[in-house]
Amino acid sequence: MTEILSAESIIVNLASKIELKWVAGTEDPDRPIHEVNVNEHATLIGHLNLIHNNIIQVIGKTECDYLNSLDDNFKKSTLTQLFSNKTIAVILSDGLPVPDLLCDYANKYKVPILSCQADSNDVVDAARYYLQKLFSNKEIIHGVFMEVLGTGVLITGQSSVGKSELALELITRGHRLVADDAPEFTRIGPEILDGRSPSLLHGFMEVRGLGVLNIREMYGDNAIKNNKYLRLIIHMERMNDDNISEFNRLRGNTKMRRILDVEIPVTLIPVAPGRNLAVIVEAAVRNHILRHNGHDASEQLIELQKKVLENQ
DSSP, X not given: OEEEOOHXXXXXXXXXXXXXXXXXXXXXXXXXXXXXXXXXXXXXXXXXXXXXXXXEEEEOHHHHHHHHHSOHHHHHHHHHHHHSSOOOEEEEOTTOOOOHHXXXXXXXXXXXXXXXXXXXXXXXXXXXXXXXXXXXXXXXOSEEEEEEXXXXXXXXXXXXXXXXXXXXXXXXXXXXXXXXXXXXXXXXXXXXXXXXXXXXXXXXXEETTTEEEEHHHHHOGGGBOSEEEEEEEEEEEEOXXXXXXXXXTTTOOEEEEEETTEEEEEEEEEEOTTOOHHHHHHHHHHHHHHHHTTOOHHHHHHHHHHHHHHHO
């Protein structure tokens, strides 16, 4: 699997954790070093390693002392190997000053050098989290991804069934938009799917008749959520004379959907004129939470009926 990785993307994505400065070197436009095949790299980032090259090499105090201890010829040979082995970037941690020799090699081989004040171990940990998310398996699913009552809910259904209108009504009721139309899901744990919006579409929603809406500007920052774990899928389906008998009135219509090998519960919501779908979705989420905690209303009703019959 190939992903795009650049020094700029590293700086932007680690900005909330680590303040990185671009000190020297450029990215060679004629040599696409930023196109990385994750299957070819056992280690994406780590402390300086010339045997099993990391695509991002981190130089801390220990590594800097090692380089300074080398004689001139071996040092030049080591730096040549460091900068000529498809290295994406070199990060100097611990607030270390960047030696002129290192800058010379960075400019010669067009490999960016980034500098920060953070401890080298913190740099590796933060960058590994970012890279893991970048190179994890992803899947884009057509629908609207919302945070409803603190739960990640994906609203799906056929085109023009009213997904965006339902999401808009949920937003007015205080719930939050994560992604409209093309939410991107990444598996970050054995049973965890993290969903977020493509950066270009973040905060925007398309509603028929209104066009594209800027939800952040209309409803404020609190109406937007950057990401959320997917816990429930609400599938909207038009109700008509042909399928009305298929809806189970006691247990509802639920099933499981496998996404990136993770089972996600699906609740089918029939769509018909006059139904308050926003209230129904809120009730579906509350019911999902209760079921997750071991409280099933249909089973409770069945048990009560059994007890009544036994007493008779």
